[in-house]
Amino acid sequence: MRDKALIEGIGHFLRSIGGKRVAIVTHVGGDADAVGAAYVIKRLLEETVGCAGVYIYVPDETSAPVRAMARYLKLDLSSGAIGEADVVILVDVGSLEQAGDYLKEVMRINGKVCVIDHHAPPQGGYPQGFLVFVSESYRAVCEILMDVAQTMDVKLDTLEAEALFLGIYYDTARLSLADQETMGKVCELVRLGVNPSKSIQSMEVPIDLSERIARLKGAMRMNLYRIGEWLIATSQVSSFQTPVARALLSLGCHVSLVAGEYKDGTVVSMRAQQDFFNKTGVNLGRDVAQIVGTRLGGYGGGHSTAARVYCKSTPDKAIELCLSLLEGSLGERLSRV
Ligand SMILES: [Mn+2]
CATH class of the missing domain: 3.10.310.40 (Diaminopimelate Epimerase; Chain A, domain 1)
Structure with a gap:
């Protein structure tokens, strides 16, 4: 585990928001890492923690591969206003402006805002009061989530493992940036049922003529x-x-x-x-x-x-x-x- 304190912090935080309504916001357009991590956070909160409702928002327009991934995961991406959320979790954002059209709502939210990310925090940091879990030692937020699931003693099902695999695969430029730790995790995901070529096919949609x-x-x-x-x-x-x-x-x-x-x-x-x-x-x-x-x-x-x-x-x-x-x-x- 690259950062035990970070992972335990995230585990504690997720366990502390049982019964709450949660909005997960990715970076503009989303990508495999953001959507894969958001999907697993949603599953952990719904299945293990017991949240009142967990919705995933992708600011602005999503690309065809991201829509294909969401379809494959049978994941509904929410559009429209965030409305009444008790907790907002920003995933893979890198900076606040990446919350796009949701930024105003996030800043006005009458509750907790949490950041889970592997990008460097913006210059000057996140606003006071934000709960920030950031570590640049991770290659992908999906890699963070794998450690979180382990810490929370949750066994990932095949679809969850596939979501994390896709995030890791694309955020490491098809594993070309993977180190031993990352590859070890990929092997673990394969043991959990991931068939790499099948998962990758799910995102490689043909381009419209x-x-x-x-x-x-x-x-x-x-x-x-x-x-x-x-x-x-x-x-x-x-x-x-x-x-x-x-x-x-x-x-x-x-x-x-x-x-x-x-x-x-x-x-x-x-x-x-x-x-x-x-x-x-x-x-x-x-x-x-x-x-x-x-x-x-x-x-x-x-x-x-x-x-x-x-x-x-x-x-x-x-x-x-x-x-x-x-x-x-x-x-x-x-x-x-
Ligand atoms: Mn990422």
Whole structure:
């Protein structure tokens, strides 16, 4: 066990909230680790602790693989307001802004807020009164939950083991970042009934044909710019702007801006590599999307590496403003590549 005190702390906390109504909130969009861990926390609270009701909230839009995982686990993801929760558990969030649209409600909750995470806490820490269980020594929150289940003397069933396996598998970049402890845990999960290829298949959903076309057209129409050591790709498609922005990032640029007409205006989806944010401090939500929204008569926001804006403008004008804001933030001129 990497951090016995942390694990016992979480075990005590979970056992202390019997009879309560609990809302579990993941990071924006969710992923296998966040959803897998949330699922097992929900099961522990319902089956072992005896909570009054446990609901899982994934802020903003979920990706197709995350929806497929939830279906596989027969897990209902809640949408809409959190409402009357006695306890909120933030899972795998990394920072408060990752609670997305739920942040306001979380801050206003008239009860306990707890964080269970393996990301470094935000600069300045979490607000006072939050119960924070964070350890960067874990490769995945799902790995934390495995130790918690053991400490609570709970034997995981096959579906729970699969949920934790998927979280560990994807958060370790398909086990390439796994150390001996992680691999030992994976072996234990296999003993509990996980069939790795079957679990992984459950998340690898085929991409819709229209989304494939959008992604490929997005790549064909790409414009590429360079600012210092950073590459910025822009493109325009009439739908699937967000998957196209993600796809361009996976081709190798550091920042992608993908625009399209939407209703009587324009939408721009933007994505950045984590490395870009870490080294430049440029936050797409705060430094680009919010400002574009304000200046072009719409609204925008999001997070450091994922943001979106709606505005009353043409796609060309919106992208032009995004680029000039990036130039301003980075303090350098861009050039066409
Ligand atoms: Mn994680």
